[in-house]
Amino acid sequence: MGPETLESLQKQAIAEVLEAYPEKAKKNRAKHLGTDNPEGVKGSCDTTRSNKQTVPGVMSQRGCAYAGSKGVVWGPIKDMIHISHGPIGCGQYSRGGRRNYYIGTTGIDTFVTMNFSTDFNEKDIVFGGDKKLKKALEEIDELFPLNNGISIQSECPIGLIGDDIQAVAKVHKKETGHQTVAVSCEGFRGVSQSLGHHIANDMIRDHVMPDTSHRKDFESTPYDVAIIGDYNIGGDAWSTRLILEEMGLRVIAQWSGDATYKELAIAPKAKLNLLHCYRSMNYISRHMEQEFGIPWMEYNFFGPTKTTESLRKIASFFDEKIQEQTEKVIAKYTAMTDAVIAKFRPMLEGKKVMLYVGGLRPRHVIGAYEDLGMEVIGTGYEFGHGDDYKRTKEDLGRSTLIYDDANEYELEEFVKKLRPDLVAAGVKEKYVFQKMGLPFRQMHSWDYSGPYHGYDAFAIFAKDMDLAMNSPVWNHTKAPWDKEVEGA
Amino acid sequence: MQDLDNIVNGQKLFLKPEYQEVLKNKKEFEGSMGAINPAKVEEIQKWTESWDYREKNLAREAITVNPAKACQPLGAVMVALGFENTMPYVHGSHGCVAYFRTYFTRHFKEPTPCVSDSMSESAAVFGGLANMKDGLRNCNALYKPEMIAVSTTCMAEVIGDDLGAFIIGAKDEAEGELDNVLIPNAHTPSFVGSHITGYDNMMKSILEQVSTEKTTVDEERINIIPGFEPYLGSLKEIKKISKMFGDKIVMIGDHEEQWDTGAGEYKLYAGGTKIEDLKGSINAKATISLQKYSSIATAKTIKNKWKQTYETCNPIGLSGTDAFVMKLAELTGKEIPEELKQQRARLVDAMQDSYPYMHGKKIAIWGDPDFLLGMVSFLVEMGAIPTHVVCHNAPRKNWEAEMRAILDKSNRSDECNIWPGKDLWALRSLLFTEPVDFMIGNVYGKELYRDTKTPLIRIGFPIFDRHHLHRYSMSGYEGGINLLTWITNGILDQLDEETKDIAETDYFFDSVR
Ligand code: SF4
Numbered sequence A: 001m002g003p004e005t006l007e008s009l010q011k012q013a014i015a016e017v018l019e020a021y022p023e024k025a026k027k028n029r030a031k032h033l034g035t036d037n038p039e040g041v042k043g044s045c046d047t048t049r050s051n052k053q054t055v056p057g058v059m060s061q062r063g064c065a066y067a068g069s070k071g072v073v074w075g076p077i078k079d080m081i082h083i084s085h086g087p088i089g090c091g092q093y094s095r096g097g098r099r100n101y102y103i104g105t106t107g108i109d110t111f112v113t114m115n116f117s118t119d120f121n122e123k124d125i126v127f128g129g130d131k132k133l134k135k136a137l138e139e140i141d142e143l144f145p146l147n148n149g150i151s152i153q154s155e156c157p158i159g160l161i162g163d164d165i166q167a168v169a170k171v172h173k174k175e176t177g178h179q180t181v182a183v184s185c186e187g188f189r190g191v192s193q194s195l196g197h198h199i200a201n202d203m204i205r206d207h208v209m210p211d212t213s214h215r216k217d218f219e220s221t222p223y224d225v226a227i228i229g230d231y232n233i234g235g236d237a238w239s240t241r242l243i244l245e246e247m248g249l250r251v252i253a254q255w256s257g258d259a260t261y262k263e264l265a266i267a268p269k270a271k272l273n274l275l276h277c278y279r280s281m282n283y284i285s286r287h288m289e290q291e292f293g294i295p296w297m298e299y300n301f302f303g304p305t306k307t308t309e310s311l312r313k314i315a316s317f318f319d320e321k322i323q324e325q326t327e328k329v330i331a332k333y334t335a336m337t338d339a340v341i342a343k344f345r346p347m348l349e350g351k352k353v354m355l356y357v358g359g360l361r362p363r364h365v366i367g368a369y370e371d372l373g374m375e376v377i378g379t380g381y382e383f384g385h386g387d388d389y390k391r392t393k394e395d396l397g398r399s400t401l402i403y404d405d406a407n408e409y410e411l412e413e414f415v416k417k418l419r420p421d422l423v424a425a426g427v428k429e430k431y432v433f434q435k436m437g438l439p440f441r442q443m444h445s446w447d448y449s450g451p452y453h454g455y456d457a458f459a460i461f462a463k464d465m466d467l468a469m470n471s472p473v474w475n476h477t478k479a480p481w482d483k484e485v486e487g488a
Numbered sequence B: 001m002q003d004l005d006n007i008v009n010g011q012k013l014f015l016k017p018e019y020q021e022v023l024k025n026k027k028e029f030e031g032s033m034g035a036i037n038p039a040k041v042e043e044i045q046k047w048t049e050s051w052d053y054r055e056k057n058l059a060r061e062a063i064t065v066n067p068a069k070a071c072q073p074l075g076a077v078m079v080a081l082g083f084e085n086t087m088p089y090v091h092g093s094h095g096c097v098a099y100f101r102t103y104f105t106r107h108f109k110e111p112t113p114c115v116s117d118s119m120s121e122s123a124a125v126f127g128g129l130a131n132m133k134d135g136l137r138n139c140n141a142l143y144k145p146e147m148i149a150v151s152t153t154c155m156a157e158v159i160g161d162d163l164g165a166f167i168i169g170a171k172d173e174a175e176g177e178l179d180n181v182l183i184p185n186a187h188t189p190s191f192v193g194s195h196i197t198g199y200d201n202m203m204k205s206i207l208e209q210v211s212t213e214k215t216t217v218d219e220e221r222i223n224i225i226p227g228f229e230p231y232l233g234s235l236k237e238i239k240k241i242s243k244m245f246g247d248k249i250v251m252i253g254d255h256e257e258q259w260d261t262g263a264g265e266y267k268l269y270a271g272g273t274k275i276e277d278l279k280g281s282i283n284a285k286a287t288i289s290l291q292k293y294s295s296i297a298t299a300k301t302i303k304n305k306w307k308q309t310y311e312t313c314n315p316i317g318l319s320g321t322d323a324f325v326m327k328l329a330e331l332t333g334k335e336i337p338e339e340l341k342q343q344r345a346r347l348v349d350a351m352q353d354s355y356p357y358m359h360g361k362k363i364a365i366w367g368d369p370d371f372l373l374g375m376v377s378f379l380v381e382m383g384a385i386p387t388h389v390v391c392h393n394a395p396r397k398n399w400e401a402e403m404r405a406i407l408d409k410s411n412r413s414d415e416c417n418i419w420p421g422k423d424l425w426a427l428r429s430l431l432f433t434e435p436v437d438f439m440i441g442n443v444y445g446k447e448l449y450r451d452t453k454t455p456l457i458r459i460g461f462p463i464f465d466r467h468h469l470h471r472y473s474m475s476g477y478e479g480g481i482n483l484l485t486w487i488t489n490g491i492l493d494q495l496d497e498e499t500k501d502i503a504e505t506d507y508f509f510d511s512v513r
């Protein structure tokens, strides 16, 4: 398929998809859908509308601000307790689903996979929940004495009933001397989880960054870096850390997968902030730059091409010693990743992929697929902003369908029309496409595998993609008595 | 580094020495007690196992830790998916809906259709009418449902949106597009009750709002309301049993097929109670609810408004199924079919084959109120001792007394404790201070297993970490055999585990049990 036909097919798909909508919604959605090319003129990456209200009445794949704050940014900080403040549901549905790996004794000195809820009842809604919250904080300190702080994650009702959780947190902090942070991340704020990231970052800025207790006696080295925006899904940050340490750097903080409160507090001691998920933590990186003069740099650890590129970029911030060491690291691992490519590429070459994820992945994982000879023909963000789309352009390999805040109807139609060989998105979509006989990988949770960051991780990624694409199970869909030509 | 011939994922990758080194190095920067002072962790760990901790833990009033319940709209979504061509529509934020869909999808390993009207800040200020107007129209245009079942999130409830009026308003402005769609609606405030309350509210609303034309009573027609039933096999078996008593015994809210479609093509809607059958519910001779406490409000509609015979049965285990079968026989005036008699005999035979393993075993169990009534009844029938019965969403009225009456059938009733309103962190203390042999419960028992080493037999909802269990039945006589199989083999697996040490315990590692 030449680039022209691919692009016209994509354009045609958009036109057809829009037909089903009533006029108002159609006009709205048209602005979120488009195509773009790696070279030349401005395309969808420059112009797409994003970070806007979701059209009502569709199956959006978006989450809420609470999900962005509690689920993404705060929740993985392992030695703090994060209260889901409000009714029982939000905390229960988001319990233990994200695979933010950590080491610790759960329930004693670490708490990530647990669910703490103030379990609002009608009385709390009517009369306010501040008293209950205060009591909850006290009970937590009594029963979980090794917690290194508490965060209060507001669910929808809190902001609507006029509770003053900031005041409650302040009092508790004063009384106990323990870090207590109230985060007003009610789910109705903003249009997606994205605002939740921002609000969460702001609270780190206001409450954690000013806390100098841990950095007072911290002894810095010229090679100190912090990993920002890695949630250690399936251990991603650990496989990242390994490489950085082999380069001769010292990772002093890991935000926020497997993070401890102390690591957040000492991050301003880093010489360079390494930002993986730009979307969720660019705010705090900018703040640290302004406030503490720490430069930050985006990097991409998916697939050897991008990893190597990133390593060289990181090394360029440091002296020759680091740069030399980095080349050694690259040489050492490239031998392995070349072998991985030699092994898996023949089985995956030319296979078409459609992505739909959040954060950094809609662009960052493209390189990893292309390293395996796979071709990404569609990608989009659940909650991206204009700057995400702009950054996507350079990762494109060919004409690519771009969809912002795509809903299930659109994804289904796009897939039917463009016929990719693999769909990589979230759990809500997984079984829809598998039923259509399409191999699918969850790209939020790494489908219970991973890590996918770094060189060792690329071998896992390659193996997983091969597993998905080449499993014999996809051949069984058609019954032997079924004579029709498939796809006719 | 990865070995090309044996590429391993995180499970084994991080055990390699270079990664162990990385994890060790990281501790230098960590502030958690495990990194600073592991002895202290051990000390607190020990303390959490004590009676002292238990007392403080059970006295908690404000913080819930590791709950065993969910919120109302989840149940409402399940009800909606039990009707033909019906789209669950949640008036509120899409964040909640993303959670409901994910939760069900992880349990069933199936897609879960459900839309929301994406209310946000402006809706918080001005109300969600505009969202409803656009939302219903878009939903109708894209998904072409016959019925849209509207429930609410806590946000919509707090701002006080009036669903009935909103829907009328939306229909008025839809240029006729919504004229042929049924749009029943229910308020499902998540700060009241739990997911079973939401089930109840939505079921009641659909029945009241759609089944409105009372004509003459159809003497052969019986409605069966399954309740919040995560076991699709149970729905299938109940329908099979019902069929033996007549063709007009109809399950109302039958979500079996929706979460069990085959490979080959994706269908948005699958199966479900036919809208015609739903409409006729009011004219049935009787309605049987299989989950009394998931249909308290629904019962009132049926009894008081419809003036229909309303019965509750709980066909889990032997006596529960007996009662259900006899109720069907009574209502239909039919003999109990030979096939069922044989099924019963087979279950009893199996119980008599396996009883030594369950007998006298102490069991901790948690789950929804009706699930527990059925399961505990079965455990007692087998001679097991339900030592801790934890019901986080226990109804305030009657439930505890009903559970006590079941436990009193055991000759070790005094060893059995009921814990209404308690969460799973409370259960952790109970397990440390008054240990049991086995736990029966959902995926959240996994951490209790890790912490207390009490083996977990997975029966309940949700179960995310084992596959296909929900496809089986746990109701009826055949479901009874499944329960017996799962529990007995769980016990035998544990027996092998405990007797597998070479030259130590393996004299008891028998090939025949
Ligand atoms: S916001 Fe309310 S309705 Fe939504 S998940 Fe949370 S508790 Fe349930």
Ligand code: SF4
Pocket (backbone or CB within 6 Å): A064, A065, A066, A067, A090, A154, A155, A156, A157, A186, A187, A188, B093, B094, B095, B096, B097, B099, B153, B154, B155
């Ligand atoms: S939208 Fe509100 S109620 Fe729903 S999950 Fe998010 S915080 Fe909870």
